[in-house]
Amino acid sequence: AWQLAGESAVGGAAGADMPVMHALEAGAVIRDTPQGPELTLSLGWPGGLLSQAEVERLGEAWLEMLAGLAEHTTAPTAGGHTPSDFLLPALAQDEVDDLEDEFADEDI
Template sequence: LAALPTAQIGFNYLGRFPGQQNQSDRDQRSVEHHAWQTAGDGARGGGGDRIPVIHALEVMGVVHDLPDGPQLTLIVSWPSGLLAESAARSLADGWAAMLTGLATHTSHTTDTDTGIGIGGHTPSDFPLVDISQSELDEFEATAQQMDEGA
């Protein structure tokens, strides 16, 4: 392993915590109809250029359970002498766009282009029950019809 190159990006997931943040700390862009939100600008350069780093870009993530749903906060940092702010922000913006796209995709039950159902459960989600995908799809459709009729 010592002969392999080292990672240029470090990621540390700090966990999921209940609680609230002050409104002033919640400079956030809400992602409508999703189970998560992006927090405000968590990108920053800096730190001393003389402080040794393990990664050119460091990302820390934490989820806070807020009244309006879970909020993912990513803090992106880099040594300003090692990585240009424009490059770091470009990567962070691309990552935010990808996460937003993924959340948008998974929030829909039907593909908007094809009309084919997406997402949902599979038989592997229920290991204690012997059920086929078609039986599961029928069960979920019946449950949705009952919910819409209620």
């Protein structure tokens, strides 16, 4: 039966004889807190496939990757436009790059 797994996450239980779909299932929730956004990861795995230490290493690696990605977004060279930023024209990425180069001195 599915059940709440606390105030900040939704989780559940499956029957012991139910086959698993993945060796590791991961979920993430971001909550706004008075101190700012807070990321909570949840990892689930069937016993016998992965050890607690292996799962902790994977979770820590995931958090490090996300922290690096978040840090990258604060760099002045990060970003730029993609074709999905423009609703009407059908532009390829190379055309978007050409337009950005052409109007680099202007705010677009």
